[in-house]
Amino acid sequence: MMIKQLPDNDKPREKLIAKGAINLADSELLAILINTGRKGHSSLEVAQDLIKLAHSLRELKSFSLNDLTKVKGIGLNKAVILKAAFELGERMHVPDIEEKIKISSPQDAADYFLARMMHLTHEQFEVLFLNSKNIVIRHEVIFVGTLNSSIVHPREVFKAAIKWSSNAIIVVHNHPSGDVTPSKEDIATTKRLQECGRVLGIELLDHIIIGDAKYLSMVEGGYLEN
Missing domain, CATH: 3.40.140.10 (Cytidine Deaminase, domain 2)
Incomplete structure (x- = not known):
């Protein structure tokens, strides 16, 4: 099912706005970064494919650009966005x-x-x-x-x-x-x-x-x- 077909309270972006990022599942947060899916599959399904391949967010963070683009629906641009997001999250824990x-x-x-x-x-x-x-x-x-x-x-x-x-x-x-x-x-x-x-x-x-x-x-x- 495409995200636009979901009820508003189940759409990742709308859910984040209404309930806050802390209430989203890992796949929903990734779907927001991925933004668009592939033919016949929503960004949420692509995000779920990523998590299934990596087994955990820890492993996903260690994926190279090449690893990320092996998932259908993740091109180089989306892989770069994901790597940048992972790096920013990591730097949040490093003192200035x-x-x-x-x-x-x-x-x-x-x-x-x-x-x-x-x-x-x-x-x-x-x-x-x-x-x-x-x-x-x-x-x-x-x-x-x-x-x-x-x-x-x-x-x-x-x-x-x-x-x-x-x-x-x-x-x-x-x-x-x-x-x-x-x-x-x-x-x-x-x-x-x-x-x-x-x-x-x-x-x-x-x-x-x-x-x-x-x-x-x-x-x-x-x-x-x-």
């Missing part, structure tokens, strides 16, 4: 650097990244660059790895730290498995970064591992002396 956020604890560092990184399906290694008062100057993605490994070179981390005149850094990476237990490679990488930081006079304050709605601090876990 201009807010001058101070990192006073591992929890502060974890909160900075948790909402954005816990759903990633690949390993990503990022760094918080801090000034002498532990206020965030900037953060950068240093390395994007595979599901199982992340190779980080200290020169890349400290090259950026010097560029931003950092007094200290906190490194953060995620485990797509959700398990925050550090691997031998994680521990070795942390110790290597700490040693290099001491030589350069840029302190490594912590290494945070992000999992599924949880985190581990290398300092709190006793893996890193600080």
Whole structure:
């Protein structure tokens, strides 16, 4: 059934206006973004096809443009709109650097990244660059790895730290498995970064591992002396 044939209170746009976005199903919100369907199928049906293919919104967010366009009714323009919407939603959880956020604890560092990184399906290694008062100057993605490994070179981390005149850094990476237990490679990488930081006079304050709605601090876990 085409959306125009539905009662007004069942049409996604009208339902959002009348009841608010929170009362719409995932497929209804997607249908609004998709806007138009394909021949014989409404935008709501195309949205349902997307969710069925991805199994979850988390997986759908990780779809590439090419993945999205495999669904009939999703051309490149619609795929771009969907990717832009997913990215905006993700950025809503990232603090604005201009807010001058101070990192006073591992929890502060974890909160900075948790909402954005816990759903990633690949390993990503990022760094918080801090000034002498532990206020965030900037953060950068240093390395994007595979599901199982992340190779980080200290020169890349400290090259950026010097560029931003950092007094200290906190490194953060995620485990797509959700398990925050550090691997031998994680521990070795942390110790290597700490040693290099001491030589350069840029302190490594912590290494945070992000999992599924949880985190581990290398300092709190006793893996890193600080």
